[in-house]
Amino acid sequence: MATTLERPALKQAAKPRLRKPRNSWVAWIFVLPFLVVFVVFWAGPLLAGLGMSFTDMRSTDVRDPLAVDVVGLENYLRLFNDELMRKAAFNTLIFVVTALPLTIALGLAAAVALNSGIARLPAAFFRLGYYTPYITSIIGIAVAWRFLLDPDAGPINQVLGWVGIDGPAWLSDENTALPVIIVMTAWRSFGFDMVVLLAALQGIPKELYEAADIDGAGRWQRFRSVTVPMLRPALLFCTVYSSIGFAQFMEEPLVMTKGGPAGATTSASLAIYNQFGAGAYGYAGAAATVLFTVIVALALLQFRIGRRS
Amino acid sequence: MKRRVSTYVLLTAGLLVVIFPFAWTMLASFKPESEIRQNPPALLPADWTTSNYSGLFERMNMGTAFLNSAIIAIALVVANLLLCSMVGYAFAKLRFRFRNTLFGLVMVQMMVPAIVVMVPQFVLIAKMGLVNTFLGIVLPFVVAPLGIFMMRQFISDIPDELIQAARVDGAKEFRIFFSIVLPLCRPALATLGLITFMTSWNNFLWPAVVAQSEDMYTLPVALAIFSNAQATQYGLLIAGAVVVVAPILLLFLFLQRYFVQGIASTGLK
Amino acid sequence: MKKYAIGLLAVALAATACGRDSGGGAEEAQAVDTAKASGTVTVWAMGTEGEKLDAFAQKFEQANPGITVNVTALGWDVAHDKITAAIAGNATPDVSMIGNTWMGEMVKTGAIEATPAALVDQNAFFPGAWGTGVIEGAAYGIPWYVETRAFYYRTDLAKDAKAPATWDEVTGFVKTLKDNGAELGVEQNFRTGSWQEVAPLLYQAGGDFQADGKWTLDTPEMTQALEHWGSFFKDELAVTNQPTGAFPQTFVSGRVGAFYSGPWMITSMEQEGGDGFKDKFTVAPYPKGPAGGTSLVGGSNMVVFKDKPNRDAAWKFLTWLTDPKVQAEWYTTASALPSVEAAWQEPALTADERVQVFGEQLKDAKSAPPVPTWEQVARVMEVELEKYALGKQDAATTAKRMQEQADQIGTGA
Structure with missing residues (x-):
């Protein structure tokens, strides 16, 4: 490569910087696959979605999408007066701020436990077990959860009954339905975080721990001063990825409660999905645009915080 | 030693809680329909039967659906492993104009609600004449943003010295990528491959819309025929869920040793 | 390929420039040579x-x-x-x-x-x-x-009681069923699909969902239909605390004594109930309301x-x-x-x-009215009906809120 040695060797203490490859078009060849797919399959549909949010487009207009009336911000204004939409937004917020830490905590706990010198075979066994919920399709598993949560005969309420607690009708009680969905989602998702964090844990050089041991660090200290900082990229990844997924959560309430009782488990995505299903494309497009904007803002915020700390 | 025992106890207790719903599903797949729907429900089948499984194979072409699911999933895994790591490499180690803007687009794609873009995407696929083809089902997802994101993260951790040394040697960027970077990414690739496979394997809405004849149906699409507003056949659905999850479980079992290897053993250190 | 993406882009942008045609007349059918x-x-x-x-x-x-x-x-x-x-x-x-x-x-x-x-x-x-x-x-x-929907009930729990012929008789009939062991009374769906429970009652009260291209959801007939439907929840002759999916097993076990549903339930009941269950239930026409016994098709x-x-x-x-x-x-x-x-x-x-x-x-x-926005209005109605069934709002408010939202959606004409 031509432009070697452009940096003085003196600056050795600084992080070694990459030299530019000679032709930056090489980089474009590398990103080309993404660019093509994005431009062809995502950019247009995305703009179409944005565009229709300013119109009164319905499913009945799909043959002739130009023959719709522009209604300006009407869909957006309606959104803020829609009681169910407001409730859905609130539920989504609650869901993200509770399910996210819960899922990551569970994933981290499992990963740390599995990485703490468990023999190979049992470790593999546990990993598989903990990962199972993540890979199982929700349709089959929903029936099992309904059984668990059955107000009269479900194991959960029976156990509660032994200690004299009269368990609620979990899924049809407005106060418990959303918490149940949150726990169920955490149960279903933590396996993914576990795998990612486990991979990251195993990449932490043993020397760092040995150094910490020499400094006389206790277990908790080792965890805080070595493990957590080393896991930061992986944790950031889990946080961003999970929050993007959770902000769009929909499958669990769709299958378990259809968003009920009285909208208590209706999420923003589910409400949008229902509006699309009912053919209100303009209105659904507006709701989706708002959700999308919030998610983007959320992700940016997380990157900021993640970088700074 | 004591610590280790308590870890085992904790892990086992956790495992029991975690796999209970799954175990129940497995057991329920051997119950007759009336028992599954029975209220209050029971844990063990009173009357063991394999009729759900035989019903599944009698009433639909499981072999074809299985094969279709496999073709689509494998195609997507191969495409994503190659393309995502290429793109991820560019974002992690190459410098070019609009790099951050482009990466922003990757994030944008990751955040798009699928339902919003579905109809326009289908119109595109239809215009290209790809309705009811594997290509039509696969094409929008050959380079998934999650994969790019993951690969960028992993490749960022590869010391620049390795790449720089190769550049000094005069290695072309493609050779650096294929002979140095890619081999180092093995653990990440295993993870990405598994995630891609799983996502594709369980994907429902898009294949259901693009596949227009039953010989193109994937497993979830075929199984959805039994889900009926008036009379959902839970036995078939549950047995179907077990059949669907089995290959992924096997795959994970097989691939997990790559996770165990970890990055340290790949020659990075 | 790129052409199409650009085309779609144009769709998004050009939408500003276009408007709806004023609709043409009824469509002419083309002749067919079979x-x-x-x-x-x-x-x-x-x-x-x-x-x-x-x-x-x-x-x-x-x-x-x-x-x-x-x-x-x-x-x-x-x-x-x-x-x-x-x-x-x-x-x-x-x-x-x-x-x-x-x-x-x-x-x-x-x-x-x-x-x-x-x-x-x-x-x-x-x-x-x-x-x-x-x-x-x-x-x-x-x-x-x-x-179409009709009235199913457990003959063994009804004992000698005759199938109810009018709205007034249903209440007494369900009480009888409850006294004879059907603790959950009559099953009335108040979740997804609940509009199908209310539609026949609305017709039987003499009302309809729309007239002259306008929604008519806030009418005395609608209120009357809602009052009748809601009275069962109020009197605890129908419950709201059972999980989704508990019915129809609750009917098989005799905890629910009656329900309104379609013909598919006959076979489905016989399958779930097992041998001999088919003698334990029967079907009767809808009990008549003030304006007759019209059901939903x-x-x-x-x-x-x-x-x-x-x-x-x-x-x-x-x-x-x-x-x-x-x-x-x-x-x-x-x-x-x-x-x-x-x-x-x-x-x-x-x-x-x-x-x-x-x-x-x-x-x-x-x-149901064959209008393009029906599905959307039906979803709105379901949300309001659920709130009503759970006792969060009265019949008049429910009708008013359904009307407001339906008006906003329009009939899509």
Whole structure:
């Protein structure tokens, strides 16, 4: 490569910087696959979605999408007066701020436990077990959860009954339905975080721990001063990825409660999905645009915080 | 030693809680329909039967659906492993104009609600004449943003010295990528491959819309025929869920040793 | 490839420049020549119908050499999205089954052929069923099979009590059932699909969902219907604390004594209840309200899409499906009730008295309004009905809120 040695060797203490490859078009060849797919399959549909949010487009207009009336911000204004939409937004917020830490905590706990010198075979066994919920399709598993949560005969309420607690009708009680969905989602998702964090844990050089041991660090200290900082990229990844997924959560309430009782488990995505299903494309497009904007803002915020700390 | 025992106890207790719903599903797949729907429900089948499984194979072409699911999933895994790591490499180690803007687009794609873009995407696929083809089902997802994101993260951790040394040697960027970077990414690739496979394997809405004849149906699409507003056949659905999850479980079992290897053993250190 | 992306971009941007046409008159049907029809007809059908139609259509193929019928089964969950996408992408099959509450929406897209009057005799069908396919004065497709709702109850718990004939009698009847052990009283669905519970009551109170192209959800008749429906929740003769999916097992176990539903429940009950259960329940016509005993008609239609080379063969298949004998045979194959009145004289349908109840009820049954925004309004109604059933708002507020939101949505005309 031509432009070697452009940096003085003196600056050795600084992080070694990459030299530019000679032709930056090489980089474009590398990103080309993404660019093509994005431009062809995502950019247009995305703009179409944005565009229709300013119109009164319905499913009945799909043959002739130009023959719709522009209604300006009407869909957006309606959104803020829609009681169910407001409730859905609130539920989504609650869901993200509770399910996210819960899922990551569970994933981290499992990963740390599995990485703490468990023999190979049992470790593999546990990993598989903990990962199972993540890979199982929700349709089959929903029936099992309904059984668990059955107000009269479900194991959960029976156990509660032994200690004299009269368990609620979990899924049809407005106060418990959303918490149940949150726990169920955490149960279903933590396996993914576990795998990612486990991979990251195993990449932490043993020397760092040995150094910490020499400094006389206790277990908790080792965890805080070595493990957590080393896991930061992986944790950031889990946080961003999970929050993007959770902000769009929909499958669990769709299958378990259809968003009920009285909208208590209706999420923003589910409400949008229902509006699309009912053919209100303009209105659904507006709701989706708002959700999308919030998610983007959320992700940016997380990157900021993640970088700074 | 004591610590280790308590870890085992904790892990086992956790495992029991975690796999209970799954175990129940497995057991329920051997119950007759009336028992599954029975209220209050029971844990063990009173009357063991394999009729759900035989019903599944009698009433639909499981072999074809299985094969279709496999073709689509494998195609997507191969495409994503190659393309995502290429793109991820560019974002992690190459410098070019609009790099951050482009990466922003990757994030944008990751955040798009699928339902919003579905109809326009289908119109595109239809215009290209790809309705009811594997290509039509696969094409929008050959380079998934999650994969790019993951690969960028992993490749960022590869010391620049390795790449720089190769550049000094005069290695072309493609050779650096294929002979140095890619081999180092093995653990990440295993993870990405598994995630891609799983996502594709369980994907429902898009294949259901693009596949227009039953010989193109994937497993979830075929199984959805039994889900009926008036009379959902839970036995078939549950047995179907077990059949669907089995290959992924096997795959994970097989691939997990790559996770165990970890990055340290790949020659990075 | 890029061209299309740019085209879509243009769609998004150019939308600002365009507006709706003022709608034309009723559509003219194109004549069909079934005599020489040939070719392959692709058909989409949902759920059980989709599974069974392929084999069933073999008889048609045998009788019509030169025509092949290819049926693709699809799940109900995805059907609406899939059909809409196919219409958008101009990739529809020749023929599709359409849930009859979707007819208004699908026809409005302009992708569906009007029914040639010379080919199909509308008087052969139940009027309520035929009405599901009549949009803005023109008929589209054919009603393929129908459903309607009636009153199911446990005969063993009713003991000597006679089936209730009027709204007033239902309350006492359910009390009797409850006294005899049906602790949960009557099952009234207040979640997804709850509008189907209220629709017959609204008709029976003399009301309707719309008049002269406007929603009429806030009327004295609606309030009356809601009061009647809600009284069961208030008096704890119907409960709201059972999880989704607990019914119909609760009926089999005798905790629920009665419910309103469609004909599919007969077979489904017999299967779930096991041996001897069929003697423990029966079906009665809807108890009459102040304005009569009209029920809601549901079911599915079959439509032919426009611009299909094999449209003659497609229409020929549809006329075959509406032959009374074929309709009766289809009933024995898929338990789907005939939309053609004459088919009810066939032995397959006269055999079960309970099925006959539905046959009688169908003569006095009305469809949901076939307007494009129906699904959207139905969702809004369900949300309000749930709040009402849970005692969060009264009947008048419920009616008012449904009306407000429906007005905002409009009728899509």
